Amino acid sequence: MGSLYAIYRKEMGHYFVSPIAYIFIGLFLILTAFFFNVILSEVIKQSFQMEMQGMRFGAPSDFDVPAAVMRNFFGILSTLVLFFTPILTMSVYAEERKRGTMELLMTSPVSELEIVLGKYLASLSLFALMLLPTASYMIFMCLRSDPRPPWSMLAAGYAGVLLLGGSLLALGSFVSSLTENQLIAAVITFAASLFIWVLDIGRSTDSGGGAVLQYLSVIRHYEDFTRGVIDTSSLIYYASFIVLFVFLTVRSVDSMRWRRA
């Protein structure tokens, strides 16, 4: 346990001593703030139009502005996550191998699982830290709207982003453990993430295979969360995804001993 914490601390130190964390968090906040602004004004505009139409035809409008903003905003967040996670994980093992510090870790009384978990939890923490401030936009919006949307909806949305990001970070860490080249790690992670993203296209087919593909897509489960629904099957999906890739990373780190030529 002590070693796991030591590695976690070292990784966090690495993020925050170098400009990595600040650039990441800063960029992410600028982008999300911009998109939030656009989405909010668009949705409000839309709701006015609905209101006017409602008045014209005499029917009351039931357009839920906060829910629409949340759905759109979480949609944008997921896309940003797709771009940010490969960069976040590309150096996790690649850099360590290049510098030769992997040799230090692997000749210390630290198990592969401790190395992998320490690093994974650190990347997840940084991800959570860059995500967290965006909640302030949403909280602000919720406080200003009447009737106030349930907090559970917001919580479900953020749980969804964390699980989605956590899955892609696990995938990215695994890819990073396979190569010494950071650029290759980033590109492959991005391509692989995109691939499991668009498995969702199986949606159109009603055959059994289509349903399987649909279940395997990372983004389909995410959509439930953005609607405030926490589905057990989605939780199991993300949990298995993360466990699978953490396990594969452990095997990959372990195999570094054997495949070194």
Added chain:
Amino acid sequence: MIEVQDLTKSYGSVTAVDHVSFTVNKGEILGFLGPNGAGKTTTMRILTGYMPATSGTARVAGFDVFRESMEVRRRIGYLPENPPLYPDMTVETYLDFVARIKNVPAERRPARIDDALRKTNLEDRRSELIKRLSRGYKQRVGIAQALVHDPDVIILDEPTVGLDPKQIIEVRNLIKGLAGNHTIILSTHILPEVSMTCDRVVIINKGKIAAVDTPQNLTSQLKGGQKIHIETEAPEKLLRDVLAQIPGASRVVIEPARAGSRQTVTVEAAQGNDIRSQVAAKIVEHGWPLFELHGVSLSLEDIFLELTTDDASHAQSSS
């Protein structure tokens, strides 16, 4: 402290380490000497648990390096060929990190870090970022890292590479100072380093052990026959005949010397024959001037070359 038996490591068809066996006693400094690519680094990596051997066993402090790897890793301090440093850390936070992953208890950590800093003369650099340090200082941080958990065994892969002469002397003294409390294996391809720091030498070439002995024994054992170096001025043919007639002289090589018409002559004699006085007498007898006469003992350098090259012609063509 360290027992290595029949250790073999192959990468596909290449055998990097070939049935290597040796032991290191507690408190001893063992030098691993060999040309680049001889299998020094591979052997060390197996000992530190970094990679498994293909066959054979290695035990450190009684623990098998493969099956009881964690126990071995707790007892080993290891400086790889390239010091494993995190450039963004300060010297002190780096050593703290290493102490943590080496399971040094929290209450002993500050004292251990101070001790490692003191031994490597890094006390005034403790809060400096590692990336700002020069090559020599980085190497010292690498050594401090190997000492910080006060391990029984210290394994240093080329500890003096890339250092300037003054730093090399410092590092050698540091290593000598560590012996006794720690068992040390160091590898090098620099010969004088071995004779200066090590108690025993393992000469390794192409994955095989060529010799294991103390530096002194290696020098005397391989001295074989005696070699005499002479500088004189004489007609070459006559000189050769005269010297070859001395009983015990086996080979006479005459080369023109740099200065004027002098010659440098090397006379080899079979073991146990000291022919120096006879050589001197012969030269004086013929009235030739004698500028220089001394016995040549084989240096470690010669031994090394003798052991690591199959035959002279092959060595010349391949190097």
